[in-house]
Every structure is written in C-alpha cells, then in structure tokens.
Amino acid sequence: MKDIKSYIKNNKDRFIEELIDLLKIPSISADPAYKKDVIKTAETIKLSLEKVGCDKVEICETPGYPIVYGEKIIDSKLPTVLVYGHYDVQPADPIELWTSPPFEPVVKKTEIHPEGAIFARGACDDKGQMYMHVKALEYMTETNQLPCNVKFMIEGEEEVGSESLSWFVTRNQEKLANDVILISDTGMISNTQPSITTGLRGLSYVEVEVTGPNRDLHSGLYGGAVANPINILTKMIASLHDENNHITIPGFYDNVEELSKVERAEMAKAPFSLDNYKKALDIEAVYGEVGYTTNERNSIRPTLDVNGIWGGYTGEGAKTVIASKAFAKISMRLVPNQDWKEITELFKKHFETIAPKGVTVNVKPHHGGQGYVTPIDNTGYLAANKAYTKTFGVPAIPQRSGGSIPIVALFEKELKSKIILMGFGLNSDAIHSPNEHFGIFNYLKGIETIPLFYQYFTEMSSK
Numbered sequence: 001m002k003d004i005k006s007y008i009k010n011n012k013d014r015f016i017e018e019l020i021d022l023l024k025i026p027s028i029s030a031d032p033a034y035k036k037d038v039i040k041t042a043e044t045i046k047l048s049l050e051k052v053g054c055d056k057v058e059i060c061e062t063p064g065y066p067i068v069y070g071e072k073i074i075d076s077k078l079p080t081v082l083v084y085g086h087y088d089v090q091p092a093d094p095i096e097l098w099t100s101p102p103f104e105p106v107v108k109k110t111e112i113h114p115e116g117a118i119f120a121r122g123a124c125d126d127k128g129q130m131y132m133h134v135k136a137l138e139y140m141t142e143t144n145q146l147p148c149n150v151k152f153m154i155e156g157e158e159e160v161g162s163e164s165l166s167w168f169v170t171r172n173q174e175k176l177a178n179d180v181i182l183i184s185d186t187g188m189i190s191n192t193q194p195s196i197t198t199g200l201r202g203l204s205y206v207e208v209e210v211t212g213p214n215r216d217l218h219s220g221l222y223g224g225a226v227a228n229p230i231n232i233l234t235k236m237i238a239s240l241h242d243e244n245n246h247i248t249i250p251g252f253y254d255n256v257e258e259l260s261k262v263e264r265a266e267m268a269k270a271p272f273s274l275d276n277y278k279k280a281l282d283i284e285a286v287y288g289e290v291g292y293t294t295n296e297r298n299s300i301r302p303t304l305d306v307n308g309i310w311g312g313y314t315g316e317g318a319k320t321v322i323a324s325k326a327f328a329k330i331s332m333r334l335v336p337n338q339d340w341k342e343i344t345e346l347f348k349k350h351f352e353t354i355a356p357k358g359v360t361v362n363v364k365p366h367h368g369g370q371g372y373v374t375p376i377d378n379t380g381y382l383a384a385n386k387a388y389t390k391t392f393g394v395p396a397i398p399q400r401s402g403g404s405i406p407i408v409a410l411f412e413k414e415l416k417s418k419i420i421l422m423g424f425g426l427n428s429d430a431i432h433s434p435n436e437h438f439g440i441f442n443y444l445k446g447i448e449t450i451p452l453f454y455q456y457f458t459e460m461s462s463k
C-alpha cells in the first residue's frame with residue numbers, strides 16, 4: 001500500500017471533521033424519540049459510502065431500523081471482505097456527568113491520548129471505528145489500490161440486540177457472501193500493544209418484577225407484617241452469588257468450558273497491571289469469582305450483574321412507604337457453549353423458585369446472544385496480525401473480550417466465514433459511559449491498518 005501515511009497526513013483534518021459531523025446526530029436506537037435521527041444517520045452513511053466509490057449502495061428496510069448496504073466488486077475471482085459495523089449509539093444519560101455535551105463533539109487531550117481524542121456518544125462505539133473503514137476504502141479507491149472486493153453492512157440496532165439484522169442476514173445469504181468478515185467494534189490492549197479479539201461473551205438480559213401487596217402501604221401501619229417487595233428482591237438478588245462469588249443458579253455452569261492450565265498461562269502473558277487497573281477506577285481492591293484472575297473474570301468466566309434496580313420512593317426527602325412492586329434489570333455474560341436461551345430459562349425457573357410466599361415474581365427476558373471464540377490459525381487472523389505488525393511495529397496479542405456482539409455467532413452460522421475483530425478502542429475510552437471518546441491516534445491507526453489487512457488477506461488467500 002503506497003503512500004498511506006502521507007494520504008492520512010494530508011487528509012487528517014477532513015477525516016476528523018467528517019466523523020465529528022456523523023457524531024452530531026443522536027442515533028439512540030433504544031429511545032423511540034430519536035427515530036428520525038437514527039434514520040438520518042443511515043442516510044448520511046449511505047452518502048459517505050457512495051462518495052468513497054461503492055458502486056451499489058442501498059438503504060435496506062427491515063422490520064426495525066434500516067441496514068446500510070454497499071459494495072464494490074472489482075473481480076468476482078478475488079476474495080470479498082464483508083465489513084460490519086453499527087451506526088446506532090447508547091443513550092447518553094446520565095447527561096450531567098458529561099464535561100461537554102454528548103452530541104457536540106470536541107477534541108480534548110487526555111493522559112492516555114496526548115494527541116487528542118474526540119469526545120462524543122458513539123465516538124468509539126461504534127461510529128468512529130465504523131467510519132475508519134469508510135475512510136480506508138476511500139484511500140484504496142482514490143489511489144487505485146483496492147486489492148479485492150468489499151461489501152459493507154452497517155446496522156442501526158446493535159445496542160438493542162440486532163433483531164432486524166438477524167432477520168436480514170438469514171434472508172440475504174447470497175448477497176452477503178464473503179470470504180472474511182471484518183469488524184471494528186472491540187478494543188485493544190494499549191496504543192503500543194495491539195491485540196486481536198478472539199472471543200466475545202454471550203448475553204442473557206432479563207427484567208424481574210416482584211409484587212407484594214396490591215397497593216403501596218404505610219410503612220408504619222403495615223411494616224413488619226407483610227413482605228416488602230424491595231427487601232425481598234434485594235435478598236433474592238444477593239442469594240444469586242455464594243461466598244466465593246459463584247453463581248448459584250442450578251445448572252448455570254453445566255456447559256462452561258474450563259480452560260487448561262496451558263491456555264490460562266498463555267492468557268496471563270498479556271501485559272496487564274492490576275495496580276493501574278485499580279487506580280483507573282479509584283478502587284482499593286478488585287472483586288470477583290474466587291480462583292480466577294481479573295482478566296479471566298472478565299473474559300472466560302460467566303457473570304451475573306444487576307444493571308438497574310428501582311421501586312418505592314426515590315424523590316426528595318423521606319416518604320414512609322412500602323412499595324407494592326420492585327424491579328431490576330439483570331445481565332448475565334456467558335461464555336461459549338452456554339446457550340443463552342437455556343440460561344434465560346434456568347434463571348427464570350430459579351428466580352421463581354426462590355421467591356417466598358407473600359410475593360409474586362415475573363421474569364421478562366429481553367435480548368441475548370451466543371458467545372464466540374475463534375482460532376488464530378486462519379488466513380484472516382494471520383493477515384490481520386501481519387497488518388498490525390507493520391503499523392504498530394509489534395505483533396498483536398490474541399485476547400478474549402468480556403463484551404458481547406451477539407450477531408457475531410449468527411454471522412458464522414449463517415454466512416460460514418471467519419470473523420476478524422480488529423478493534424482500535426481502549427477500555428479507558430468510556431464506551432456506554434459519560435465522556436465516551438476515541439483517540440485521534442486510534443482513529444488514524446485504524447485507517448492505516450485496514451488497507452494492509454485487505455492487501456495481506458488477498459495475497460494470502462491466493463496462495
């Protein structure tokens with residue numbers, strides 16, 4: 001790939017400005033109030049794909065938000081790279097914790113990003129990372145160096161479970177036929193140590209409702225004599241972990257794969273400082289399942305976490321009341337071989353079983369998805385590693401991530417190709433949090449590394 005460095009240098013400011021424009025549109029898929037903005041974002045991406053030389057760009061309607069599809073087929077005998085990303089973002093709240101408004105992107109320097117980072121909701125997850133691929137294609141078409149075919153599939157419902165994309169993928173296998181799927185929606189170890197994500201956790205997300213008396217009660221007149229749904233819910237939730245922080249749901253661990261000593265030793269080689277980890281989060285100690293390290297706890301082990309809990313009086317001052325109902329949202333991160341639907345059923349059954357008399361329990365499953373692991377001996381992985389080695393000067397380390405992209409397992413099943421998770425975000429980029437940002441270094445490094453992947457993948461595929 002000729003002159004990539006100078007191309008980036010000459011176009012850097014425009015690359016940043018274009019991304020900033022994209023980040024200004026609040027494409028929050030979870031909140032129907034932003035429907036117009038989500039659709040406007042899809043249209044903006046369609047235009048940007050046309051501009052960088054895709055021959056056929058379409059907004060594909062689905063039962064939910066549309067999928068932007070684009071392709072440039074230069075020779076049917078050459079390999080085809082399918083790029084996946086998402087244009088929807090998480091809600092921005094709690095908005096008061098942002099140091100600049102979430103949809104008014106600004107570049108600020110940080111300790112980790114001395115060259116500056118773009119602060120905005122979606123900067124890293126996933127508009128910034130998705131847009132690297134658009135700009136990498138621009139470079140390849142503008143300089144006549146596109147070595148293979150490319151297809152883009154950018155969806156607008158990733159943050160709410162990718163339901164419409166499942167619908168789309170199962171109906172369009174031929175259109176989406178490819179030799180490798182390339183995704184930048186994960187992270188890497190640091191700006192000096194790249195890594196390639198070789199695993200994602202699965203997910204089961206449920207909402208629970210505990211109902212006691214048929215109305216809110218005076219906590220003096222009735223307190224002590226009836227089951228308080230909030231007391232009961234918290235007690236039930238607390239019982240879901242034992243003293244070793246193992247999850248107590250019967251059957252929960254049945255299919256969990258135990259890694260061998262050798263595999264765990266291999267994992268432990270990745271650079272990691274527990275001190276820095278604690279410092280970055282202002283915590284005195286880490287916490288988790290006994291017998292596993294921090295990096296094992298957040299990647300190869302399943303978890304159960306309350307994501308939100310509410311009920312009763314939470315306004316100003318005090319109100320003496322026993323609420324009629326209490327609620328919680330709970331996520332379970334799963335590892336490969338755990339079936340998310342089965343786990344959801346196990347949770348439901350167990351949660352109903354442990355409810356004491358005097359309350360009723362309702363478990364409502366939300367979305368979920370299977371976990372994913374990939375071997376590292378396939379052409380896609382080797383090509384990606386070669387690309388990273390060239391742009392970072394050191395090989396990438398394979399690493400399993402704790403996050404989930406539920407659609408990835410479906411891609412493998414339906415499209416039968418390998419998925420390469422080439423993420424350029426950092427854990428400190430605060431995705432899903434206030435002050436999400438994406439390093440300018442990371443953005444440009446992505447644009448530099450992606451064309452090399454295309455080149456090496458094409459070369460290595462023809463051997």
Ligand code: BES
Nearest residue numbers: 125158159160161185186187401403404
């Ligand atoms: N891009 C993230 C997932 C991710 C981030 C994986 C960093 C690995 C490293 C994705 O947008 C996401 O947030 N996924 C959700 C699941 C989804 C069903 C809401 C998640 O992991 O919570």
Ligand code: MN
Nearest residue numbers: 125126158185
């Ligand atoms: Mn994402």
Ligand code: MN
Nearest residue numbers: 090125159432
């Ligand atoms: Mn996300």
